[in-house]
Amino acid sequence: MSWTVFFVAIFSSMLINNVVLMKFLGVCPFLGVSKKTGSALGMSAAVMFVMVIAAFVSYLLYYLVLVPLEIEFVQTISFILIIASLVQLVEMIIKKISKKLYKSLGVYIALITTNCAILGIAVENITRDFAGQYGLFPGLAVAVTTAFGAALGFGLVMFAFSTIRERLEGANVPEAWKGVPVSLITAGIMALAFAGLGGIVG
Numbered sequence: 001m002s003w004t005v006f007f008v009a010i011f012s013s014m015l016i017n018n019v020v021l022m023k024f025l026g027v028c029p030f031l032g033v034s035k036k037t038g039s040a041l042g043m044s045a046a047v048m049f050v051m052v053i054a055a056f057v058s059y060l061l062y063y064l065v066l067v068p069l070e071i072e073f074v075q076t077i078s079f080i081l082i083i084a085s086l087v088q089l090v091e092m093i094i095k096k097i098s099k100k101l102y103k104s105l106g107v108y109i110a111l112i113t114t115n116c117a118i119l120g121i122a123v124e125n126i127t128r129d130f131a132g133q134y135g136l137f138p139g140l141a142v143a144v145t146t147a148f149g150a151a152l153g154f155g156l157v158m159f160a161f162s163t164i165r166e167r168l169e170g171a172n173v174p175e176a177w178k179g180v181p182v183s184l185i186t187a188g189i190m191a192l193a194f195a196g197l198g199g200i201v202g
Contacts, residue, residue: 005134005142006141006142009142009146009149010148011149011200012146012149013121013146013149013150013153014149014150014152014153014156015153015194015197016194016197016200017150018153018154018156018157018194019117019120019121019150019153019154020154020157020158021157021187021190021194021195022191022194022195023117023120025115025120026047026115026116026117026154028108028111028115029043029047029108029111029112029115030154030157030158030161031180031183032111033105033108034158034161034165035162035166036166037159037162037163037166038101039101039104039162040158040159040161040162041155041158041159042094042098042101042104042105043105043108043158044151044154044155044158044159045155046090046094046105046109046112047112047117047118047151047154047155048148048151048152048155049086049090050083050086050087050090050112050115050118051117051118051121051147051150051151051154052144052151054079054083054086054118054121054147055121055125055143055146055147056140056143057086058075058078058079058082058122058125058126059122059125059126059139059140059143059144060140061082062075062078062126063131063136066078075123075126076119076123079122079123080113080119082122083112083113083115083118083122084113087109087110087112090109091109091110094109117150117154121147121150122147124146125143125146125147130142130146157190161183161186161187165183165186168186
């Protein structure tokens with residue numbers, strides 16, 4: 001297995017199949033925590049930590065525990081429990097390191113637990129059968145790389161969207177478009193731009 005596989009996995013999951021703009025997963029924090037760049041970056045870092053670790057643990061759990069025991073049908077609830085445990089860990093770390101960031105993220109820290117982007121990537125890694133394509137542990141490396149790329153993509157659009165929203169605060173926007181309407185229009189234009197990258201990597 002060459003390094004090209006990992007490059008394609010990162011590039012594809014980060015830009016071409018962006019988890020927010022192309023798959024419409026994780027839209028709640030995308031709209032809710034993107035008013036300020038600092039909060040957006042903090043949320044992105046927390047999501048990256050949880051997404052990568054969750055992809056690693058859920059992959060091993062599925063192939064080393066659920067498949068041998070023939071209880072693959074509990075994969076979703078198992079993955080949710082893994083994500084919930086990781087979010088509790090992240091919440092404690094953020095609360096200890098930065099009280100300001102903890103307050104600015106507020107309820108959205110807990111919402112990482114139900115962030116469908118994290119669960120979506122964990123499930124997709126199983127659905128795409130990396131273990132069947134590359135072998136168990138090389139497949140694990142590809143799955144984690146894919147999760148890392150997806151997290152980078154999430155952080156990229158969160159940062160870009162937050163900077164645009166900060167600029168829009170001082171822009172001369174028609175009264176009927178202020179707030180959520182112009183934010184949704186901006187998100188739609190960003191999605192169109194990302195859609196233009198489709199087909200670069202086969």
